[in-house]
Amino acid sequence: MEEIIWNLLSFIIFPGLLFVCIYSLFLEWLDRKVYARVQNRVGPLITGSKGILQPFADFIKLLSKEDIKPECADRWGFLFSPLTALTVAMMTVFFVPIVGYQGLISLPVDLLIVVFISTLFNILVILAGYFSVSRFSTIGAVRAGLQFVAYEIPFVLSIICAGVLAKSLSIAEIVYAQNNIYHMPFVVYLFPAFIIYLVSSLAKLERVPFDIPEAETELAAGWQVEYSGRKLALFKLAADIKALFVSGLGAALFLGGPIGPAIAGLEPLCYLFWFIVKTLFIVALIGFFRGLFARFRIDQAVNLFWKTVLPASLIVFIYTSVLIYFIL
Amino acid sequence: MSNDIPEDEILIPLGPQHPALKEPINFMIRAEGEIVVDAQPRIGYVHRGIERLAMERTYLKTAYLVERVCGICSAAHQGTYCMTVEELLDMEIPPRGEYIRTLVWELERLHSHSLWLGVAGHEIGFDTLFMYTWRDRELVMDILEMLSGNRVNYGMNKIGGVRYDVTDEMKNKILKAMDLLEKRFKDYKKKLSEEPTVLGRLVNVGILKKSTAIKLSAVGPTLRASGVKADIRKDDPYGIYDEIPFEVISYDSCDLAARVFVRIDEFFESIKMIRWILNNLPDGPVYKRAPIRIPQGEAICRNEAPRGELMYYIKSDGKSNHPERVKIRTPTLANILSIGEMLKGSYLADVPIIVAGIDPCISCMDRVMVVHEDTGKAEIWTDEKFRDYSRKWYKKNLKWVVEERWKK
Numbered sequence: 001m002e003e004i005i006w007n008l009l010s011f012i013i014f015p016g017l018l019f020v021c022i023y024s025l026f027l028e029w030l031d032r033k034v035y036a037r038v039q040n041r042v043g044p045l046i047t048g049s050k051g052i053l054q055p056f057a058d059f060i061k062l063l064s065k066e067d068i069k070p071e072c073a074d075r076w077g078f079l080f081s082p083l084t085a086l087t088v089a090m091m092t093v094f095f096v097p098i099v100g101y102q103g104l105i106s107l108p109v110d111l112l113i114v115v116f117i118s119t120l121f122n123i124l125v126i127l128a129g130y131f132s133v134s135r136f137s138t139i140g141a142v143r144a145g146l147q148f149v150a151y152e153i154p155f156v157l158s159i160i161c162a163g164v165l166a167k168s169l170s171i172a173e174i175v176y177a178q179n180n181i182y183h184m185p186f187v188v189y190l191f192p193a194f195i196i197y198l199v200s201s202l203a204k205l206e207r208v209p210f211d212i213p214e215a216e217t218e219l220a221a222g223w224q225v226e227y228s229g230r231k232l233a234l235f236k237l238a239a240d241i242k243a244l245f246v247s248g249l250g251a252a253l254f255l256g257g258p259i260g261p262a263i264a265g266l267e268p269l270c271y272l273f274w275f276i277v278k279t280l281f282i283v284a285l286i287g288f289f290r291g292l293f294a295r296f297r298i299d300q301a302v303n304l305f306w307k308t309v310l311p312a313s314l315i316v317f318i319y320t321s322v323l324i325y326f327i328l
Numbered sequence: 329m330s331n332d333i334p335e336d337e338i339l340i341p342l343g344p345q346h347p348a349l350k351e352p353i354n355f356m357i358r359a360e361g362e363i364v365v366d367a368q369p370r371i372g373y374v375h376r377g378i379e380r381l382a383m384e385r386t387y388l389k390t391a392y393l394v395e396r397v398c399g400i401c402s403a404a405h406q407g408t409y410c411m412t413v414e415e416l417l418d419m420e421i422p423p424r425g426e427y428i429r430t431l432v433w434e435l436e437r438l439h440s441h442s443l444w445l446g447v448a449g450h451e452i453g454f455d456t457l458f459m460y461t462w463r464d465r466e467l468v469m470d471i472l473e474m475l476s477g478n479r480v481n482y483g484m485n486k487i488g489g490v491r492y493d494v495t496d497e498m499k500n501k502i503l504k505a506m507d508l509l510e511k512r513f514k515d516y517k518k519k520l521s522e523e524p525t526v527l528g529r530l531v532n533v534g535i536l537k538k539s540t541a542i543k544l545s546a547v548g549p550t551l552r553a554s555g556v557k558a559d560i561r562k563d564d565p566y567g568i569y570d571e572i573p574f575e576v577i578s579y580d581s582c583d584l585a586a587r588v589f590v591r592i593d594e595f596f597e598s599i600k601m602i603r604w605i606l607n608n609l610p611d612g613p614v615y616k617r618a619p620i621r622i623p624q625g626e627a628i629c630r631n632e633a634p635r636g637e638l639m640y641y642i643k644s645d646g647k648s649n650h651p652e653r654v655k656i657r658t659p660t661l662a663n664i665l666s667i668g669e670m671l672k673g674s675y676l677a678d679v680p681i682i683v684a685g686i687d688p689c690i691s692c693m694d695r696v697m698v699v700h701e702d703t704g705k706a707e708i709w710t711d712e713k714f715r716d717y718s719r720k721w722y723k724k725n726l727k728w729v730v731e732e733r734w735k736k
Binding site for chain 1 (some may be wrong): 338340346360362400447449452453454455456457459461525526528529675677678
């Protein structure tokens with residue numbers, strides 16, 4: 001009985017729902033702050049100390065806003081796509097190790113499962129644009145689909161490289177291998193794979209230069225143009241959680257996961273500290289990239305992924321295989 | 329434009345409200361997938377009746393009214409208006425006044441071009457450029473505030489000269505700011521010409537060929553980016569432009585990249601001109617009293633505003649103290665036709681940057697003119713006539729309008 005309550009608490013409070021929501025909103029603040037500093041601005045400043053509560057305030061404000069549904073939109077699809085998107089995003093984070101070697105859910109081949117679930121999110125994005133039956137959102141959804149086909153393969157290949165090096169498809173074992181077998185984070189061996197992972201996660205998170213599906217100046221907000229109020233709030237939260245997932249998975253696969261030097265007896269706390277440090281690093285890197293580029297056109301982005309990033313990731317994959325069979 | 333289009337094409341209304349447009353204008357874009365097949369501009373959403381108002385005010389008051397035609401090139405409008413009235417009076421203004429007037433025009437060009445560069449950056453999703461150029465634009469705005477007391481509508485010119493003088497202290501401050509601006513924009517030019525994501529969005533986009541540009545009577549930087557060396561300051565010098573050494577910038581790649589670099593290079597030319605003006609500023613008064621009564625006649629003046637050729641036509645009847653007719657032709661009206669041409673065959677994603685590429689100022693452009701379909705006669709409607717017409721129309725069509733609204 002006690003165990004069930006303990007498990008329930010860990011799912012709902014820490015490191016489950018509540019922690020994930022709060023921490024992902026904090027990551028949004030950091031991203032906005034870094035982006036603003038790159039552009040010589042100050043970023044959020046008023047709400048809370050240094051504007052740290054701004055994402056929370058935005059979220060709560062959106063929740064209280066009027067919820068408008070277009071008349072010809074698909075009723076159930078329009079209602080369920082934000083809910084499902086949030087659920088799916090939350091599901092993916094449960095696989096990310098936060099306070100130990102494994103996440104809340106850990107299975108023998110969870111790397112594949114996590115890739116599968118995170119792919120679902122993008123299909124939901126396409127459906128969300130399709131269900132809202134607006135010209136802008138339809139074009140946004142088409143672009144989201146095109147871009148998705150382009151970046152998903154390099155994304156998965158870069159993840160698999162880490163799996164190959166650890167000779168396992170379980171996230172827990174990959175983290176274990178980095179700390180106990182190689183004694184080195186995989187970014188040292190797989191630096192090109194890490195770069196490919198970052199580039200394709202920029203596209204996955206729809207950030208500049210790959211914010212094509214929601215290109216503000218062309219399509220208003222792309223696939224999410226018809227969503228307002230609570231539904232938009234859920235989508236925004238889901239996007240933030242996705243950023244947490246991408247940075248958490250990147251930390252687990254390439255930066256040694258949440259494991260680091262720890263004080264005896266206080267391991268979970270120290271591991272949480274290392275988790276936060278590593279995810280902050282990745283999010284800051286992504287925020288920094290955002291400030292450096294102009295937006296690609298959809299054909300340019302697709303060209304870039306198919307002609308440059310995909311061959312590069314194949315080469316990195318072959319290099320990893322060679323590394324594992326002949327050298328290590 | 330009719331709504332019957334082939335099945336594989338969709339009709340996308342761009343505007344009158346759209347995030348890409350800072351001002352209301354409507355483009356009916358027919359797209360096949362991501363490719364634009366045809367685009368029709370529709371203007372007239374922000375008609376403000378300034379020409380009509382000008383006819384009811386004295387010459388002096390109109391100078392401050394025409395300044396409100398455009399918030400960005402306000403000094404160009406006011407200066408051209410004053411120039412036209414001075415032409416009617418056949419008077420020469422003191423040289424120092426002429427120099428300061430030109431100084432404000434060139435400062436305004438700096439501020440307009442840096443504003444445009446930022447907007448262009450924003451349209452291609454490069455917000456960092458937007459933030460940086462708008463930060464530097466503040467330097468120019470501060471100078472203009474120091475000179476005239478205002479940041480936007482400076483109220484610098486009046487008939488017979490300018491209202492404020494430039495002191496030595498101001499001169500030093502301006503020269504210092506010019507050094508900083510030149511350094512920063514050289515840096516931006518270098519970065520822009522090397523950054524692949526930016527060049528990918530600009531090179532070979534929105535092509536306007538030289539012959540088409542001339543045929544559609546494009547003006548200003550849009551025309552010069554199509555390889556035509558046309559500049560009113562050189563072709564038909566007014567004021568002191570025949571004394572100032574400067575070059576007309578033109579690029580012949582005819583695309584958006586050319587439009588960007590023409591403006592950046594003009595920025596440097598303007599900085600050079602400002603330095604020359606400040607170093608050669610003659611002594612004397614800045615203003616000569618002009619007679620209130622304007623003799624009968626009509627006059628046209630042209631000015632190279634930041635966006636292109638600006639034309640003023642004023643007719644005076646010689647009896648009253650307000651103009652009989654003021655006609656303004658802003659550069660955007662001359663350029664709006666070429667947008668339709670540039671859009672054809674481009675990607676949907678390039679529409680915002682192509683529209684922004686001519687530096688459109690929609691509210692400057694809108695004038696009302698009613699053309700009778702059967703007789704082909706054009707006439708200008710007054711406020712009252714317009715009001716009468718709308719009253720009658722609604723009386724006749726009220727039932728239909730209400731029904732339509734209910735249907736929606």
